[in-house]
Amino acid sequence: VATEPDEPQLAEPHLRAVLASAGLDVEYVRAEGNTLHMRGEDGREIPVVDFAGGYGSLLLGHNHPVITAYAKQLLDAATPVHAQFSLHPEANRLAVALNRIVRRELGDDEPYLAIFANSGAEANEAAVKHAELDRVLRLEAQLEKVGKSFEAAGYAVRGGKATVPDTTWEGAGLTAPRPQDPTEALGVLVDALTRRNAEQAARPPVFLAPEGSFHGKLVGSVQLTHNEAYRAPFKSLAAQARFVPVNRPGAVQRVIDEERASLLGLTVTGGRVEIRRHEAPVICAFILEPIQGEGGIQELTREFAEEIQSACAAIDCPVVVDEIQSGMGRTGTFLASSDIGLRGDYYTLAKSLGGGLVKTSVLLVRESRYRGQFELIHSSTFAKDGFSSLVALKVLDLVEADGGAVYREAGERGARLKDMLHAVHKDYPEVVKDVRGKGLMLGIEFHDQSDAPAPPVQEAARAGLFGYLLAGHLLRGHRIRTFPTASAANTLRFEPSVLLTDAEIQQLDTGLRDICDIVRGNYGRPLSLP
Numbered sequence: 001v002a003t004e005p006d007e008p009q010l011a012e013p014h015l016r017a018v019l020a021s022a023g024l025d026v027e028y029v030r031a032e033g034n035t036l037h038m039r040g041e042d043g044r045e046i047p048v049v050d051f052a053g054g055y056g057s058l059l060l061g062h063n064h065p066v067i068t069a070y071a072k073q074l075l076d077a078a079t080p081v082h083a084q085f086s087l088h089p090e091a092n093r094l095a096v097a098l099n100r101i102v103r104r105e106l107g108d109d110e111p112y113l114a115i116f117a118n119s120g121a122e123a124n125e126a127a128v129k130h131a132e133l134d135r136v137l138r139l140e141a142q143l144e145k146v147g148k149s150f151e152a153a154g155y156a157v158r159g160g161k162a163t164v165p166d167t168t169w170e171g172a173g174l175t176a177p178r179p180q181d182p183t184e185a186l187g188v189l190v191d192a193l194t195r196r197n198a199e200q201a202a203r204p205p206v207f208l209a210p211e212g213s214f215h216g217k218l219v220g221s222v223q224l225t226h227n228e229a230y231r232a233p234f235k236s237l238a239a240q241a242r243f244v245p246v247n248r249p250g251a252v253q254r255v256i257d258e259e260r261a262s263l264l265g266l267t268v269t270g271g272r273v274e275i276r277r278h279e280a281p282v283i284c285a286f287i288l289e290p291i292q293g294e295g296g297i298q299e300l301t302r303e304f305a306e307e308i309q310s311a312c313a314a315i316d317c318p319v320v321v322d323e324i325q326s327g328m329g330r331t332g333t334f335l336a337s338s339d340i341g342l343r344g345d346y347y348t349l350a351k352s353l354g355g356g357l358v359k360t361s362v363l364l365v366r367e368s369r370y371r372g373q374f375e376l377i378h379s380s381t382f383a384k385d386g387f388s389s390l391v392a393l394k395v396l397d398l399v400e401a402d403g404g405a406v407y408r409e410a411g412e413r414g415a416r417l418k419d420m421l422h423a424v425h426k427d428y429p430e431v432v433k434d435v436r437g438k439g440l441m442l443g444i445e446f447h448d449q450s451d452a453p454a455p456p457v458q459e460a461a462r463a464g465l466f467g468y469l470l471a472g473h474l475l476r477g478h479r480i481r482t483f484p485t486a487s488a489a490n491t492l493r494f495e496p497s498v499l500l501t502d503a504e505i506q507q508l509d510t511g512l513r514d515i516c517d518i519v520r521g522n523y524g525r526p527l528s529l530p
């Protein structure tokens with residue numbers, strides 16, 4: 001569908017200008033495997049190797065022949081796509097298949113209940129809503145339990161079996177003289193504790209997430225995304241997150257201690273009414289990516305994962321493991337988190353679950369935390385549609401085939417690709433700062449060029465666009481498609497499909513070395529700016 005030359009530009013025209021500034025304003029006309037075919041100036045097709053991989057949604061490549069053939073078969077068979085509010089057996093089969101894989105990787109039998117959605121952010125929105133429903137219900141249960149403890153204390157005091165000692169009176173922050181009459185003293189104490197508990201219970205929920213996190217750009221999920229530019233304009237719309245320094249020992253506990261809340265109840269021990277502190281669920285959930293994608297391909301360490309797991313368990317706070325980019329086998333295991341010992345209370349999956357063809361995502365909630373009433377107050381027109389569910393089932397068949405050959409290929413191809421990146425880093429240490437990632441979720445970080453001798457590069461670097469300049473050069477000069485991780489713009493991301501060939505790795509090697517030579521030569525030879 002060629003664009004008419006004088007057509008008005010009405011679909012995000014500003015973005016078009018940004019693309020043009022980095023030489024990325026190209027049109028693709030065909031795609032298969034790791035290749036996108038770009039329309040050249042003369043109208044001919046030019047093959048481009050796709051290392052952006054649909055931002056992680058193309059583990060099996062563009063238009064995988066088995067998936068497209070299956071999709072055609074479904075359409076020819078007039079498979080119901082939208083049959084909302086019906087049994088949806090195919091969605092259940094998908095949930096069962098996902099459980100079988102998660103159970104194998106976690107070595108744990110507890111089922112996970114599935115809530116389907118249409119995009120990654122939407123699955124995280126469902127996670128946020130479910131966690132908040134669970135938090136409010138737990139808080140109500142706590143308040144009821146505390147109320148019952150007040151009644152029990154009242155019964156004991158009225159029956160002459162207990163009194164309120166000074167330690168309890170002062171412990172409740174009461175400074176006025178305690179009434180002599182035990183029943184009256186208890187009444188004042190309970191009123192004070194009730195008021196205090198109501199204040200604590202009214203506190204808005206807090207979410208915890210590692211610095212550098214990315215969980216989507218919808219109203220709730222964008223507040224869990226660390227990038228200030230994405231998050232700040234919409235702060236007033238949703239619950240806020242506290243961002244925890246990544247892989248820093250003790251950081252999780254420090255933030256929890258700053259944010260936690262308690263409810264004060266009463267117990268009667270040996271004729272004395274005493275205060276009992278109960279953890280109040282004000283921290284709603286800890287959400288994390290086992291390997292941060294958009295934040296710059298940052299792996300969480302096993303130690304950090306263990307600290308999160310134990311600190312959250314101690315305050316009964318669910319851990320939401322966002323595997324939207326790292327999952328589906330891209331890092332060599334279906335879940336990247338299983339490799340650092342994480343056992344999530346919730347998981348979210350999307351991107352490659354749709355096989356590069358359909359839009360689907362899923363929230364999995366551990367049975368012991370699941371609130372069935374959530375199903376009656378949360379829904380989406382297109383979620384768990386018949387077509388997407390069946391295609392996603394086919395995707396799971398493909399990644400699980402031959403005992404998980406795709407996972408092994410992701411590991412092997414990723415290791416080859418990473419070896420090449422390490423070699424480039426070794427040969428150009430003053431240009432390349434770091435190589436990171438696992439399997440086919442890799443990144444190469446370049447040193448900051450804000451003081452580069454060439455003004456255009458200096459301006460781009462200061463505007464956080466250096467990575468896009470490199471991407472433009474790789475595209476125009478080497479027919480390589482990749483992008484920086486948007487919130488870490490000096491890092492280029494590589495998330496190709498498992499179909500990656502040695503020749504394609506070689507092509508990227510040549511392109512990266514060309515960039516490094518240009519930068520090393522301090523831009524004697526220009527990056528191919530548009």
Ligand code: F0G
Nearest residue numbers: 055119120121214215216293294324325
């Ligand atoms: N969670 C993670 C870990 C992601 O990487 C993304 C998207 C999302 C959620 C949101 O998914 O776009 O389907 O709503 N990551 C892309 C990136 C944008 O640049 O890595 P979505």
